[in-house]
Amino acid sequence: GAVVSQHPSWVICKSGTSVKIECRSLDFQATTMFWYRQFPKQSLMLMATSNEGSKATYEQGVEKDKFLINHASLTLSTLTVTSAHPEDSSFYICSATRGDPNTEAFFGQGTRLTVV
């Protein structure tokens, strides 16, 4: 299957700082990328849908000024958590699709963010 690489795997940052997480599709062009947040022992919560060259579409309740998403190319999307607070600590996962509804989404390995 196709490979989606997410970096970093884990990060610890101080409150008030910003953290950038990268999501790359290594061997295919991703027309759409998704960002999820996962709390311990819970399911994935979709945060936003990102299409190359256009603004991300955020799910209800997700602060777009806090979670900045950029999808500059067909192989790279970034999520920046701005002015991070301890409550932003979570597991963030990206996924990418080719734009064909008959094919599955491919997921990155996730990023464990801890804000201290």
Place this chain on the structure above:
Amino acid sequence: AQSVAQPEDQVNVAEGNPLTVKCTYSVSGNPYLFWYVQYPNRGLQFLLKYITGDNLVKGSYGFEAEFNKSQTSFHLKKPSALVSDSALYFCAVRDGRGTDKLIFGTGTRLQVFP
């Protein structure tokens, strides 16, 4: 609205026994159904999907799932469980009306005991 339900938080099974992880769905339009597995602190790995065709779908690692339209179910099965199958399993549905968005179930933790 599209939704997916996984009624069991946890399933326990002895190694070598068959396992079933349940999933039911509710969508308007044709359902595109998926199963993913997640190991601790990792992303999701694709297991199998149903788009169209045979109701019995075979996937990775010996898993299979049966699409049942009348019961709106897509249960994941494996004839003989392995300890290494212990993980978190997610059922997901994609709205067949053109969006790539996946709706996930709440997940079922599978524990296989030696």
